[in-house]
Amino acid sequence: MFSEANEKKLDEIMTHYPVKRSAILPALYIAQDEHGYVTDDDIRYLAKRLDMRINEVEEVVTFYTMYSRKPIGKYKLQVCRTLSCMLMGAEQITEHISHRLGCGIGETTPDGKFTLQEVECLGYCDLAPVLQVNFDYHEKVTSESVDKVIDGLQQK
Amino acid sequence: METVKITINGQEVAAPKGELLIEACEMNGVYLPRFCHFRGLTPQASCRMCVVRVDNPKIPKLQTACTMPVSDGMVVTTDSQEIEEVRSAMIEFLLSNHPVDCPVCDRAGECELQDQTYGFGEDRTRSQYDDKENFLERQISPFIYNDPQRCVVCKRCTRVCEEWMDEFAITTVNRGSQTLISSFSGWVECSDCGNCVDVCPTGTLLHVPYKYVARPWDLKQTPTVCNFCSDGCSMLAGSRSEKLIRTVARDGRGRTAGGINHDFLCSLGRYTIDFVHNRQRVDRPMVRRGEHLVPATWDEALNFVAQRLSEIKAQNGGESIGVISAGRLMNEDQYVLRRFAEETIGTKNADFYHDDDEVDLAAFFKYGTPAIATQEHIQSADTILLIGSDPNEENPLTAFSIRWAVRQKAARLVIVNSMPSRLERQAQTAVRVREGSEPALIHALVDESRINDAASAMGVDAGQISDIRRVLVESAKVVVIFGDELRSAAVEALALLEETLATPNPEVAEASRKAHIDALQRAVKSSNSTQKPSINENPYTYIVEHPTLEVAAEPVSSATKFSFVPLVRYSNSMGAWQMGLDSAGTGGLSAQAMINAAGGSIKALYIAGEDVVSKAGGNASIVRSQLEKLDLLVVQEMFLTDTAELADVVLPVTSFAEAQGTQVNNGSQVQFVRRTIPPVGQARPDWMIVTQVARLMGTDFNFQGQLKNVFKEIAEKIDGYSGLSHNLLANEGATIIRRALPDSGRIDHADLHNRLAMLTAAIDRSVAVDSSELTAKAGSRLQNRYPLITRYSEMISPKLAEESALEAPAPVIFPA
Numbered sequence: 003m004f005s006e007a008n009e010k011k012l013d014e015i016m017t018h019y020p021v022k023r024s025a026i027l028p029a030l031y032i033a034q035d036e037h038g039y040v041t042d043d044d045i046r047y048l049a050k051r052l053d054m055r056i057n058e059v060e061e062v063v064t065f066y067t068m069y070s071r072k073p074i075g076k077y078k079l080q081v082c083r084t085l086s087c088m089l090m091g092a093e094q095i096t097e098h099i100s101h102r103l104g105c106g107i108g109e110t111t112p113d114g115k116f117t118l119q120e121v122e123c124l125g126y127c128d129l130a131p132v133l134q135v136n137f138d139y140h141e142k143v144t145s146e147s148v149d150k151v152i153d154g155l156q157q158k
Numbered sequence: 159m160e161t162v163k164i165t166i167n168g169q170e171v172a173a174p175k176g177e178l179l180i181e182a183c184e185m186n187g188v189y190l191p192r193f194c195h196f197r198g199l200t201p202q203a204s205c206r207m208c209v210v211r212v213d214n215p216k217i218p219k220l221q222t223a224c225t226m227p228v229s230d231g232m233v234v235t236t237d238s239q240e241i242e243e244v245r246s247a248m249i250e251f252l253l254s255n256h257p258v259d260c261p262v263c264d265r266a267g268e269c270e271l272q273d274q275t276y277g278f279g280e281d282r283t284r285s286q287y288d289d290k291e292n293f294l295e296r297q298i299s300p301f302i303y304n305d306p307q308r309c310v311v312c313k314r315c316t317r318v319c320e321e322w323m324d325e326f327a328i329t330t331v332n333r334g335s336q337t338l339i340s341s342f343s344g345w346v347e348c349s350d351c352g353n354c355v356d357v358c359p360t361g362t363l364l365h366v367p368y369k370y371v372a373r374p375w376d377l378k379q380t381p382t383v384c385n386f387c388s389d390g391c392s393m394l395a396g397s398r399s400e401k402l403i404r405t406v407a408r409d410g411r412g413r414t415a416g417g418i419n420h421d422f423l424c425s426l427g428r429y430t431i432d433f434v435h436n437r438q439r440v441d442r443p444m445v446r447r448g449e450h451l452v453p454a455t456w457d458e459a460l461n462f463v464a465q466r467l468s469e470i471k472a473q474n475g476g477e478s479i480g481v482i483s484a485g486r487l488m489n490e491d492q493y494v495l496r497r498f499a500e501e502t503i504g505t506k507n508a509d510f511y512h513d514d515d516e517v518d519l520a521a522f523f524k525y526g527t528p529a530i531a532t533q534e535h536i537q538s539a540d541t542i543l544l545i546g547s548d549p550n551e552e553n554p555l556t557a558f559s560i561r562w563a564v565r566q567k568a569a570r571l572v573i574v575n576s577m578p579s580r581l582e583r584q585a586q587t588a589v590r591v592r593e594g595s596e597p598a599l600i601h602a603l604v605d606e607s608r609i610n611d612a613a614s615a616m617g618v619d620a621g622q623i624s625d626i627r628r629v630l631v632e633s634a635k636v637v638v639i640f641g642d643e644l645r646s647a648a649v650e651a652l653a654l655l656e657e658t659l660a661t662p663n664p665e666v667a668e669a670s671r672k673a674h675i676d677a678l679q680r681a682v683k684s685s686n687s688t689q690k691p692s693i694n695e696n697p698y699t700y701i702v703e704h705p706t707l708e709v710a711a712e713p714v715s716s717a718t719k720f721s722f723v724p725l726v727r728y729s730n731s732m733g734a735w736q737m738g739l740d741s742a743g744t745g746g747l748s749a750q751a752m753i754n755a756a757g758g759s760i761k762a763l764y765i766a767g768e769d770v771v772s773k774a775g776g777n778a779s780i781v782r783s784q785l786e787k788l789d790l791l792v793v794q795e796m797f798l799t800d801t802a803e804l805a806d807v808v809l810p811v812t813s814f815a816e817a818q819g820t821q822v823n824n825g826s827q828v829q830f831v832r833r834t835i836p837p838v839g840q841a842r843p844d845w846m847i848v849t850q851v852a853r854l855m856g857t858d859f860n861f862q863g864q865l866k867n868v869f870k871e872i873a874e875k876i877d878g879y880s881g882l883s884h885n886l887l888a889n890e891g892a893t894i895i896r897r898a899l900p901d902s903g904r905i906d907h908a909d910l911h912n913r914l915a916m917l918t919a920a921i922d923r924s925v926a927v928d929s930s931e932l933t934a935k936a937g938s939r940l941q942n943r944y945p946l947i948t949r950y951s952e953m954i955s956p957k958l959a960e961e962s963a964l965e966a967p968a969p970v971i972f973p974a
Contacts, residue, residue, distance in 0.1 A: 045342065057329040060342040064331040122334065 003047040008032050012051070022052045026062055030069055039070040067121045075110045075117035077155050080134040083120045086127035090142075095131055096120060098145045102152060115156070162230040167237060179223035179234065180208050188236055191245060191274045193252075193359050194312035195224035198420055198562070199321060205312055206248050207274065211235040220244060242278070249279035252310045255290050255335055256360075263308070265361030267374040271310060291335050298328075298339075299346035301366050301429055301953075302355055306338045309362040315339060315354035322422065323351055324561055324583060339363065349940065350425040351554065356406055357421060367429060367953050368404045372396070380834040381408050381417075383821060384427040385486055385814035386944055388726045389533070389555035390823030391427055392417035392891065395815060395834040402434050402815045402835050418533050418827065418892045424554035426940060426948070431815070433950040434838065438797055440810040441839020451798075451808060456840065460847075463807050464854030466790045467503065470762045476504030480752035480760050483510045483739055484767035485728025488819030488831060490868040491844035492730070492737040493876070494852075495766060497859060499744070502852040506746030507760070510734035511768040513750065515642050517724040519735045520742035521649035526900035527878075528653060531637045531721035532825035532892075533559045540671060541570040541633035543626075546596045547641025547725050548579040551940050553824070556639065556723060557581060568675055570633070572626055574599050574616075576643070578930055586674075587626060590929055591616035595921045597648030601914040603627055604654040608918070615921040630659045632670035635716070641725040647913035653900045654910070655720045718899070726824050729814075733822035736876060736895065757787025764792045766844050767811065771800035772945065794844055797950055810841040817843045818865055820887060826895045828879075830887035 004012065012032055016025045029052060033044035040063050049056045063069045067080065081087070081096045096107065099118055103111050110117045126132040129141035133148060140151055160175040166188055173182035178201070180190050193205035201224050209220040213233035220241065223234075235241070253275065260266040293306035313330060316339070320326045327348035331340045339362060341347075355363040377396035384391040384405075392408035405428055408417035443459035444451040454462075470479060481499040483492055492510065499508035512519075522528065536542065536559040549557035563569035564584040573581060573588040574596060582588040591599070595616040602612035602623050609627070613620040630636055636659075638652065661667050726732055734740065741748040752760050753770060763785070774781040778800070785791055785804045793805035802808045811817075815834040822828045837843075845868055849859050861867040866884050873879045878895040887893055948954045 042342075055326045056342045057326050060331060061329050065333045 003043070004032060004036050008036050016052075023054050023058075026052055026054065026059065027066075030059075030063060034069060039073050067119065070117075073110070073114075076115050077135055078117045078119060079152075080119045080121045080124070082122070082124045082126070082130070082132045082134070084123035084127075087124075087131040090130040092131040095133065095143055095145065095148060099148060099152070102149065116152075162228055162232075164228050164230075164232040164234060166234050173228045175230075176227050179210065179221075179226040179228050179232075182228045183210075183223060183234070183236060190223050190236060191278050192224060193270060193274075193310050194314065196314050196317075196357055196421075199314065199317045201225045202313055202317065205252075205310065207245055207278070209241055209244050211238060211241065245278040246280050249275050250283055250285070253279070253283060254285035255307065256310070257290070257307050259308075262370075263305075263361040264364050264369055264371075265308075265358070269361060270359035271308075293338065297366065298341070298344065299348065299350065301350050301352055301425070302346060303364040303366055303369055304339055305362055305364070306340075308360045309337070309339060310360055311337050312359060314357040314359065315363055318353045318357050319348070321565060322353060322558055322561065323349065324580060325349065328354060349554070350429065351423065352425065352428045353407075353422060356423070365404065365428075367432065372398045372403050377403060378834075380832050382814070382834055383729075383829045383831045384423070385729045385821075385831075386426040386430070386947070387424075387553050387555075387940075388729055388731060388824040389419070389553050390729060390821060390825075390827065390829055390892075391419040391423055391555055392829065393419075393423060393427055395431075397815075397835045400835050402431055404428075405431055418823075418825075418829075419555050419558075422555055422558050424940065425954070426944065429953045430944075430948055430951040432953050433796075433947050434813045434815045434835075436797070436950045436952065438950060439838050439841070440795060440798055440802070440808055441841065442810060443840070444805075444808040446806045451803070451805070456842075459807055459809060460850050460854055463792050463809075463851050466806070467762060467764070467792075467851070468855055470789055471503060474761050477507065477746075478759060478761040479503045479505050480507040480747065480749075480755075480763045481505065481509075482749045482752065482763060482765045482768055482770065483508075483734060485510050485512060485516070485726070485731040485734055486814075487734070487767050487844055488730055488817065488821050489733040489737055489828070489872060490819045490865055491766065491848070492734045492739045493872050494845040494848045494859065494861075494868060496737055496739045496744075498764075498848045498852050499739075501859075502855050502857040503764075506744045507741075507752055508739055508744050508746060509741040509749040509752070510731070510739050511749040511770060511773065512727070512731065513773070514645075515727055516731060517640070517642055517726045518645045518649045519724065519726065519731070520740070521646050522652070522722075522724055523735070524650050525653050525902070525904050527826075527897035528900055529716045529718045529721040530824075530826040530894075531639075531716065531723050532827055532894065535635075535716060535721055535825070536560060536637050536639070536723065537562045538567055538635075539563050539569050539637040540635040540667070541572065541629060541637075543630065543636060543638045544571065544573045544575065544581065545599060545638065545640040546575060546643025547639070548575070548577065548581070549639065549725065550580045552641070552943060553725050554940060556725065556824070560584065560639075568678055570629060570674060572629060574626070577928055587622070587629070589616075589618055589622050589626070590927055591618055592921065592923070592925045592927055594643070594925070596643040597645065597914070597917045598921060599623065599626075600644065600648045600651045601918045603630065604651050604658045604914070605911060606658075608915070612918055615918050615923060617923070617925075617927045627659070629670075630655075631661060632666055634661065634664070634667035634671065634719070636720050637723060638720060639723040639725060642727075645917075647910060647917055650905075651910055651914055652720075652722060653902065653905060654907075656718055657902065659720070661719065723824055729823070730821040732824060732826060733820070733828070736822060736878065737872070738876075753781055753784050756784040761788065762790035762792070763788055765801060765805075766794040766848070767796075769795075769799035769801045771804070794847060796841070809847050810839060811847065812837045812841045812843050816841065818884075819843075819845075820869065820884070822895060823892075825892075827892035828882065828887060828895050829892045830884060832888070 012029055015028045019025050029048050033040050045059045049059045081092055083092050103116050105111050105118055107118055107120050124132050124134055126141055131143055133140045133143045161172040162175050163170055164173050166183055171186040180195055183190050190208040192208045194202040203222045203225045208223040210223045212221050295305040298304045316329050319328050325348045327346045328339055328341050330337050332338055355365050376398050380395045382395045384393055393405045394408045396404045407419055407421045407423045442453045443456055445454040445459055445462055481495055483495050496508055499505050542560055561584055564571050571585040573585045576591050576593040598612040598615040602609045609623050610620045613623045771778050771781050791805045792807045793802045794809045794811045795802040796813055816837045818833045819831050820828050869884050873882050878897045
């Protein structure tokens with residue numbers, strides 16, 4: 003199902019927990035690494051490996067915003083929209099990115115590079131507004147700083 | 159039962175120890191609003207509607223009554239300014255995303271959100287209408303519509319699916335305001351029990367057949383009893399304009415009302431009822447004229463039947479006529495048929511149709527009536543031994559009760575079966591044996607010295623069998639559930655279990671039970687979760703550490719250590735037996751023997767409600783040619799079945815919805831079936847037709863056309879029925895028929911052991927043990943089990959045929 007390296011990783015991760023099902027979150031990251039998003043087959047496979055029901059895995063995948071169930075861009079731009087960030091102008095940031103990239107919320111740019119998402123609290127209220135790019139945080143962002151981040155990513 | 163004193167709103171009341179506060183309040187007349195709390199489900203505490211103030215300096219915040227067990231001296235306030243405000247705010251939150259479409263919602267009128275908004279909410283909202291999340295209404299299974307926007311995310315449906323049905327077919331996806339009830343593929347693959355729809359407090363989940371059909375306040379609600387399997391669920395039949403529209407569990411929505419099935423119904427009881435109004439119903443009597451059956455008046459048809467029967471009786475004697483009834487006919491019908499056979503016709507050949515698929519009742523009742531377990535007994539059993547059969551697919555309520563016992567009461571479930579069963583997931587011990595070798599288990603249980611021999615016959619380890627034996631010996635109360643796999647001597651030998659597996663002393667049972675609970679609790683702790691412990695590497699068996707949910711119910715147990723549930727096949731097989739309409743009782747030919755003798759010693763058959771041709775399966779053509787040899791074939795039927803088509807006369811009868819009567823379930827409980835709608839066409843009840851034929855043949859049963867007179871006679875003549883009446887049963891609900899316990903003095907031990915040894919020796923040891931995983935779709939066997947009726951249900955039948963052709967609808971909506 004996964005590449006040999008990832009299978010090994012999964013086997014290793016499963017030894018960390020007393021109950022197999024507890025490995026579901028890291029296991030899903032492996033799946034996402036492998037395919038870019040969590041596919042139907044990934045869910046079926048992990049359900050089998052971790053002794054869970056398919057619906058349970060589905061529940062977990064759809065609950066967390068770090069997992070995606072459909073193909074997404076290389077960089078996932080997630081703007082926090084919860085209270086502190088919203089008060090500090092998160093809505094304008096989202097709108098700015100949307101204009102800049104020409105894609106709506108939840109959409110992916112035609113070149114497959116960026117996906118824009120609005121998410122709930124990222125836990126950085128003191129440094130609001132916050133933009134999360136894949137696993138990296140950018141705090142106290144402004145339209146200008148966001149532009150810089152996107153410029154940098156586009157050149158990569 | 160231990161009680162504690164608590165004070166609710168200044169009034170001191172008593173409540174069962176360990177009971178949840180919300181239930182304790184309700185018992186004492188204080189109703190607390192709730193969405194997520196539901197009797198029989200694990201606490202969820204997500205809706206926050208049942209908040210109360212507990213007067214205790216250590217508990218500064220409002221508490222959810224649905225998660226708080228009562229304790230002695232607790233002082234509770236359920237109604238104050240503060241609480242009112244919280245409830246009103248909760249309602250406002252719930253409504254912030256709820257469409258105001260009550261006028262087109264099928265739940266309106268019995269919607270809990272409606273009621274509670276009316277009772278506890280405000281008449282205005284501060285949320286902006288434009289900001290509502292929009293989700294499209296969609297169908298998620300052949301029987302279920304989902305309108306996600308109406309959802310209050312109480313998770314009753316997903317908990318029912320998981321805890322009651324052990325199916326986990328629906329779940330919640332996404333989170334926050336975008337939470338949906340859905341599943342992995344967006345299409346729900348399950349046994350279609352529909353319980354998730356019934357427990358839904360809003361119009362989020364709706365029954366497809368009930369959509370836009372009627373308003374709940376327009377329905378005439380009649381308590382009645384399901385007519386399919388032998389569990390006999392009580393249900394509430396809703397009819398409108400003389401049409402049966404829907405059925406729901408009689409206790410409905412968590413209220414207690416004396417039904418035997420809590421809020422449970424299965425797909426048959428719920429969705430198959432449309433056969434009642436199938437256009438193929440025979441609506442008038444039909445008489446054969448040459449090749450064809452042509453409509454006739456009742457007078458013509460009855461006179462013809464009476465005249466021909468009298469002629470045949472005069473010519474060949476009464477013994478040349480046979481009477482066959484169906485196991486689903488009610489007690490009154492069976493009783494009248496028996497009198498008809500005995501007095502009017504003068505034949506011993508009367509039998510209710512049963513073949514190898516039916517439990518061997520003659521053997522079971524050979525020495526008297528063993529203690530029979532009801533659903534309540536199963537639910538409070540210490541140990542449950544399931545031999546053969548698969549209640550999950552055949553008797554869904556029994557399966558529900560088994561899961562309930564394991565989950566809520568930490569019962570030990572031991573399964574010995576030759577085929578895969580989903581119940582194995584709940585089992586403490588599940589042993590897969592050779593097909594047909596189940597009787598060997600009984601042999602090993604009643605005779606310890608034969609364990610090795612029996613184990614090799616079953617194709618299992620002798621150790622496994624001795625383990626089972628040990629568990630049974632150490633248990634205080636055992637319910638043995640068995641199906642048609644046990645026959646003759648193996649069923650008779652059940653009467654020996656009581657003495658051979660007696661518990662040495664109560665301490666042994668207590669210690670064993672304690673060890674079992676300790677093991678479960680260790681499993682709970684070691685799995686780092688109080689919710690999903692792993693027992694026998696089985697993550698889906700739960701044990702609630704503090705089983706607070708059902709403490710209110712007095713533990714039910716039988717007087718004997720062993721009690722039995724014979725999983726008889728039809729809704730009233732047990733009743734037919736009790737009425738004596740069985741060849742073993744009458745001493746005549748069995749139904750099959752009568753058919754075999756057709757054209758020979760049997761010249762005429764009077765068949766009430768059984769399609770003997772289709773029943774014969776592969777032998778249908780033989781049965782058909784046998785029936786063609788008869789001089790007269792009279793059939794009482796709802797439909798022109800394969801058998802009815804061969805008849806000389808077809809007499810239209812009422813379905814369970816149009817008839818009254820009593821029926822007996824597999825727990826030997828008699829229940830009253832009320833008439834929900836008037837007869838369709840000119841259909842008449844079975845008992846009435848038989849009485850009329852009998853009168854025309856010169857015997858007046860003197861019932862004066864009154865069904866209650868039939869039952870009066872049953873109460874006088876039939877063992878165990880004395881003192882009962884229709885009125886009493888209508889008020890009391892299910893009533894247990896008690897008869898004399900087996901007389902062990904009558905058992906010829908040596909002979910019985912001999913015959914058991916022969917059974918064990920006869921087992922074909924070359925058969926491989928089926929160790930396959932369960933793959934068949936859940937519920938499919940159930941729906942195929944009653945083809946005679948389900949094929950006339952437009953709701954179920956196309957589904958059975960087209961299931962595979964159905965395509966999954968648009969996938970689930972995922973958040974951005």
